[in-house]
Amino acid sequence: MPYDADTDTSTVSRRRVLKTAGASAVVAFAGCNAGSDGAEQGESGGEQSLDPVRERAEVAVDDIQEGGTLRFGLGAGIDSFDPSYSTSAPAGNVHGLVYEGLITQDAAGTVYPWLARTWERVEVQEVEDGAYEPYMVSAETDDEGNLVADDQIIIRNPDAGGVLTVNEAPDAVEDGTYGIQYQAELHEGVTFHNGEKMTAEHVARSYEVLENSAISAQTFDSFLYAEAVDDYTVNIYGQEPDAEADSQLPPTVYPMAHIEDYPDTAADPRNDLTPIGTGPFEFESYEAEQRAQFSTFDDYWLDDLGLDALEWWDGPEGFPTSPVVDDVTVSIVTDDATRAAALNNNEIDLTYGLTSDTYSEYRSSEEYRLSVTNAGAYNFLQYPVTVSPWDDPRIRRGVNQLIPRAQIAENIYNGYRNPAYTPLPELAAAEGSADYDALVEELRPETEQNTEAATELLGEAVDDLGVETPIEATIETNTSDDRVREAELIAQVMSNTEFFDIGVETFEFTTFVQRILGPEYYQQGNIVLIGLSGTFNPGSFYDAVNSIDNFGQCCNFQRVDTPDLDEIATEARFSVEAVEDPAFRGEQYDQVWRGLIEQAPNSYTVFGTNVSSLSTDYVGHNTYTFSGGILPYGLHDPTDQQVAYLDRE
Numbered sequence: 302m303p304y305d306a307d308t309d310t311s312t313v314s315r316r317r318v319l320k321t322a323g324a325s326a327v328v329a330f331a332g333c334n335a336g337s338d339g340a341e342q343g344e345s346g347g348e349q350s351l352d353p354v355r356e357r358a359e360v361a362v363d364d365i366q367e368g369g370t371l372r373f374g375l376g377a378g379i380d381s382f383d384p385s386y387s388t389s390a391p392a393g394n395v396h397g398l399v400y401e402g403l404i405t406q407d408a409a410g411t412v413y414p415w416l417a418r419t420w421e422r423v424e425v426q427e428v429e430d431g432a433y434e435p436y437m438v439s440a441e442t443d444d445e446g447n448l449v450a451d452d453q454i455i456i457r458n459p460d461a462g463g464v465l466t467v468n469e470a471p472d473a474v475e476d477g478t479y480g481i482q483y484q485a486e487l488h489e490g491v492t493f494h495n496g497e498k499m500t501a502e503h504v505a506r507s508y509e510v511l512e513n514s515a516i517s518a519q520t521f522d523s524f525l526y527a528e529a530v531d532d533y534t535v536n537i538y539g540q541e542p543d544a545e546a547d548s549q550l551p552p553t554v555y556p557m558a559h560i561e562d563y564p565d566t567a568a569d570p571r572n573d574l575t576p577i578g579t580g581p582f583e584f585e586s587y588e589a590e591q592r593a594q595f596s597t598f599d600d601y602w603l604d605d606l607g608l609d610a611l612e613w614w615d616g617p618e619g620f621p622t623s624p625v626v627d628d629v630t631v632s633i634v635t636d637d638a639t640r641a642a643a644l645n646n647n648e649i650d651l652t653y654g655l656t657s658d659t660y661s662e663y664r665s666s667e668e669y670r671l672s673v674t675n676a677g678a679y680n681f682l683q684y685p686v687t688v689s690p691w692d693d694p695r696i697r698r699g700v701n702q703l704i705p706r707a708q709i710a711e712n713i714y715n716g717y718r719n720p721a722y723t724p725l726p727e728l729a730a731a732e733g734s735a736d737y738d739a740l741v742e743e744l745r746p747e748t749e750q751n752t753e754a755a756t757e758l759l760g761e762a763v764d765d766l767g768v769e770t771p772i773e774a775t776i777e778t779n780t781s782d783d784r785v786r787e788a789e790l791i792a793q794v795m796s797n798t799e800f801f802d803i804g805v806e807t808f809e810f811t812t813f814v815q816r817i818l819g820p821e822y823y824q825q826g827n828i829v830l831i832g833l834s835g836t837f838n839p840g841s842f843y844d845a846v847n848s849i850d851n852f853g854q855c856c857n858f859q860r861v862d863t864p865d866l867d868e869i870a871t872e873a874r875f876s877v878e879a880v881e882d883p884a885f886r887g888e889q890y891d892q893v894w895r896g897l898i899e900q901a902p903n904s905y906t907v908f909g910t911n912v913s914s915l916s917t918d919y920v921g922h923n924t925y926t927f928s929g930g931i932l933p934y935g936l937h938d939p940t941d942q943q944v945a946y947l948d949r950e
Contacts, residue, residue: 352941353675353728353926354408360921360944362619369947370628371919373932374640374652376781377810378590378633382576383567384553385514388855389814390834393929395631396553398595399494400578403485403504403551407940408674408926410728410837412547413613416499416554416579417485424482425542425880433540436473437463453512455521456540467512470526470538479525480541481880483550487533488610491602493556494583499602501529504537506560507552513565518854523549544732544879544886545838554579581623581937595629608939616942624936625946631932635809637782644669644914650947651915651922653931656782657715663914670917672935674924677728678834678909679721680787681846682776683859686902688826690772695762697901700801701748702755703794710907713786717912721905722748724897725842725890726835728926733839735887740894747898748905752798759800771802778805778830779813787906788830803828817858829858832909834927839890840874846903861902866893921945 375394381387384396403417414420433456440448440463448457452466465473473479491499505527511520523546525538539546556577559568568576570587577584579602582595603622608614632649634640637656643649663669684691684700691697706720722745723737730737763770778788785807792803808816816822817829833856835841844851848867851857873879873889897903913924913931922945925934935945 352409354923354941355673355675357923358672358921358945360946362617364920365621365625365944366946366948367625368627369949370630371626371651371936371947372630372632372649374632374634374643374649376635376637376640376652376654378635379587379593379631380811380814381515381567382569382584382587382593383510385510385516386567386569388516388519390927390929391810393927394932395593395595397580397930397933398582398629399576399580399584400553400555401580402553403487404548405938405940406548406837407938408923408934410731410926411940413611413940414485416487416491416504417551418488418610418612419484419486420547420551421484422481422547423484423536425877426480427877428478428480428541432478433465433473434458434461434463436469436478437461437465438469440464453517453521455525467508467526471528474526474528474538479538480875481539481543481546481550483537483539483546484530485535485537485551487535488602488606489533490605491579492600492605493558493579494577494598495556495558496600497556497558499554499556499579500532501535502532503557503560504535504552504554505529506557507555509560510555511552516854518850520552522850527552541875542877542880544874544876545836545840546880548836548838580933582629585628590633592633593631595631597624597627611939614939616939620939620942621937621944625944626936629932629936635780641914644916647916650919651913651932651935653911653913653924653928654781655912655914657713657717657912659914660715660717660912668917670915672913672915672922672924673717674911674926675728676834676909676911676928677726677837677842677926678832678911678928679724679726679842680718680784680830680832680906680909681721682791682904682906683829683831683846683856683861684902684904685774685823685826685828685859686862687823687860690762690766690768691774691826693762693766694900695758696772697904698747698899699755699759699762700795701898701901701904702751702758703798704748704791704904704906705750705794706748706906707750709787709790713783713790714907717910718907719910720749721908724894724903724905725839726908729835729837729839729842732883732886733842733890734894735884735891740891744894744898756798756800759798763800770800771796772800773802773804774826774828775804775806776828776830777813777817778807779810780807781810784830784832791830791906818853820853822858823852823860830906831856834909834929836927838874839886840870843870843890843893843897847897859902863896863900863902866896866900869893869896918947918949919945920948 377391379392380389405415440450443449454464456465523539523543525540527537568574581601583598585594587593601623710718710720725733734740776788778784788805792805795801795803845856847863849862869892873886879886911924922935
C-alpha cells in the first residue's frame with residue numbers, strides 16, 4: 302500500500318501456518334499507495350457498485366479536443382520511477398503513465414482485464430500444513446536468527462531451518478502443490494516503448510524484477526509461480542487460496558531489456574536507466590526534484606487494436622483509445638501554498654492535496670473547480686507499542702478516546718473528510734464487514750471523543766503502572782499544512798489532560814518516510830501521524846499497519862504485533878471459504894476490527910477524500926479513488942468511460 306503525502310527488515314515470526322515471506326497487498330503511504338469467483342469480465346468479487354466520485358463530470362465525445370500539454374502539480378517528490386521500488390502514492394501518478402498490468406480497476410474497484418484479454422480463476426484448493434516442506438532447502442541465519450538466502454524467499458520454516466525460494470516453487474506447482482491458479486490470455490500486438498512485443502514470457506518473468514526489491518514482501522506474501530503456457534497464455538499460481546488474488550497476483554509487466562539487462566536497481570533516470578513500459582506515455586526527461594516530462598507513445602497498443610479488443614467495452618462510438626493530450630509535465634511543488642499559487646497563476650492545470658481552507662475559493666470560482674472522490678484511505682496515529690508506558694493498551698485506548706475526530710474532520714478538513722470510528726473505510730466494506738453500519742454503531746462509543754471515559758481509563762493505567770506524569774512524547778508527521786494542524790490539535794487535547802505533555806515535530810515527506818522506516822525508529826518512543834492509501838481489499842487496511850511482517854515497510858513503523866488478530870485475518874483472506882463466501886470474510890474481519898479497537902496499536906482519525914483542484918481549461922477530469930492514480934485515471938480510463946481534455950481558448 303502506498304503512504305500519501307497529503308492524506309500515506311521482515312521478521313520470521315509469521316503466524317500463518319505456511320510462514321510465508323511476509324507482508325500484504327500493495328498499499329501506499331497516503332501521506333505515506335477481491336477474488337473474482339470466476340466472475341464475468343468486469344465483475345468485482347467485492348461486488349462494489351456505488352461510484353465514489355462525487356458530481357462526476359461527463360464529456361460528450363464530439364466535444365473532445367486533442368493535443369496540448371497537461372501540467373500536473375505533485376505535492377511530494379518522486380522517490381522512484383519504478384513501481385517495484387516505491388510504495389509512495391505521489392510516485393504512483395507517474396508509474397501509471399508509463400507502466401501497465403494484466404488487470405485494471407475502475408473507481409469502484411471492479412476488476413477488468415487490461416493487458417490480459419481474459420483473466421480468470423482456474424482452481425482454488427486447500428493447502429495442507431507442511432505441504433511445501435518437501436521442496437524446501439536449508440538456509441543460513443543472520444545475526445538476529447532470521448533465515449536468509451541469496452534468492453527471493455517465498456516461504457520460511459524457522460523450526461526446520463528451511464526455506465522455499467523462487468527456485469523450488471516450480472517443482473511444487475508441477476506436483477499440484479499450490480492454493481490458487483489464474484490464467485491470463487494476453488492481447489497480441491502490445492508493444493513496449495523500446496519496440497519489444499509483449500508475450501507471456503514477459504509476464505512470467507516480470508516477477509523477477511520484484512525479487513528482493515523494496516516491495517518484494519508485498520508480492521511474495523501470496524505469489525508462488527508464473528509460467529508461460531504459450532506465447533500469449535500465462536498461468537499464475539498463489540501459495541494459498543487467496544480471496545484477494547484476483548487483483549493482487551497480476552504484476553506490472555516489464556520488457557526484457559529491464560528484466561535481463563538492468564542491474565538490481567530501479568529503472569530510474571537517477572540511475573541512468575530509462576523507465577520502459579507499455580503505457581500511453583513515454584518517459585522523456587527528469588530534472589531532479591523539479592519536474593518530469595512525458596510524451597505520447599505513438600505505438601500504444603489500444604490505439605492499434607481499438608476498444609473492441611476489450612471484451613467488456615460497451616461505451617460510445619468514437620470514445621478515445623488513449624489520452625488525448627500530447628504531453629504531460631509533472632512539476633514537483635511540495636509547499637501547499639506555492640502549489641496553489643502555481644494553479645492560480647496558470648502555471649499548472651491540476652493538482653491534489655491542497656490545504657482544505659482553499660477549497661471554498663475554488664468551488665465558488667468560474668475559472669477553477671474541485672473534483673472530489675471518496676477515498677480508500679485514512680489518517681492514523683501509530684504508538685510506540687514496545688516502549689513503556691505505550692506498551693499498555695489502556696494508555697493507547699485512553700488516547701483513542703481523547704481524539705476529537707469530528708472536530709478534525711470539520712474544522713481542519715472543512716468537512717472534506719469523515720471521522721474514522723472504525724479501522725475500515727466504507728469503500729472496502731463489501732467484503733470487509735458483515736454489516737458495516739452496525740459495526741460503526743457498535744465501535745463508535747469506544748472511538749468517539751469521551752474525555753471522562755478516557756480520564757478514568759488513563760488514571761487506572763497510570764496508577765497500576767506507577768508511571769510519572771505528565772508522560773512526555775512527540776507526534777511526528779510530514780509538512781502538509783492540514784496534517785500538521787491535525788497533529789497540533791491532537792497534541793493540544795492530550796496535553797490539556799494531567800497525563801501528557803505532547804510536542805509536534807515535522808519533516809519534509811521523503812525525509813519523514815526514510816526516518817520512520819529506520820530499523821531502530823520503533824525504540825525512540827515517538828508517535829507517528831501519517832496517512833494510508835489502501836486498496837479495495839479489506840485486508841490492505843489491516844495488514845499494512847498491524848502485521849509484524851510489514852515491520853520496516855509500509856506501514857508498520859513501531860513493530861506492531863497482533864498475532865491473535867493475524868490468525869483471524871489470515872482466515873479472512875487465505876482460505877477456500879474466504880475465496881468462495883464473501884459473507885464469511887465479512888464476519889471474520891468484523892472480529893479483526895473489534896480486536897484492533899481493543900488493542901489500539903493505532904488510532905484511526907479521519908477517512909480520506911481525494912480532492913483535485915483544477916483549472917476549468919482541463920475539461921472532464923474526475924478524481925480516482927486512490928491518490929496514486931489521480932493523474933492517469935483522469936486522463937483516460939475506459940472502465941468508467943473517463944477522458945479529459947484541454948480547452949485553452
